Amino acid sequence: MEGFTDIQAPFSTMLMDNSQNRGGAFACTFCPYSTKFATTLKRHISTHTGERPYGCMVCGKRFIQRNTLQRHIKCHSLSYDY
Numbered sequence: 001m002e003g004f005t006d007i008q009a010p011f012s013t014m015l016m017d018n019s020q021n022r023g024g025a026f027a028c029t030f031c032p033y034s035t036k037f038a039t040t041l042k043r044h045i046s047t048h049t050g051e052r053p054y055g056c057m058v059c060g061k062r063f064i065q066r067n068t069l070q071r072h073i074k075c076h077s078l079s080y081d082y
Contacts, residue, residue, distance in 0.1 A: 026041040027034040030048040035041050043064060046052070052062035054069040058076045063069040 025034045025036060026038050028041060028044055030045070033044055035044070046064045052064055054063045054066050056069060056072055061072065063072065
């Protein structure tokens with residue numbers, strides 16, 4: 001189908017195709033979003049694909065960004081003295 005990109009296409013292929021088509025900017029293949037940085041686009045694309053590669057080893061909750069996982073892990077080690 002014209003105008004649609006196969007979701008199974010490798011991420012690196014999507015980056016290459018968009019960087020060539022949009023004058024060096026990295027553009028999302030799912031929506032009009034674009035950015036100057038490949039890493040920012042990768043994080044954005046996960047909002048469309050649902051990919052959450054970072055998982056908590058304590059409770060199994062998954063996250064899009066590693067820093068969000070790191071912040072979450074702290075909640076397991078907090079102790080409250082009431």
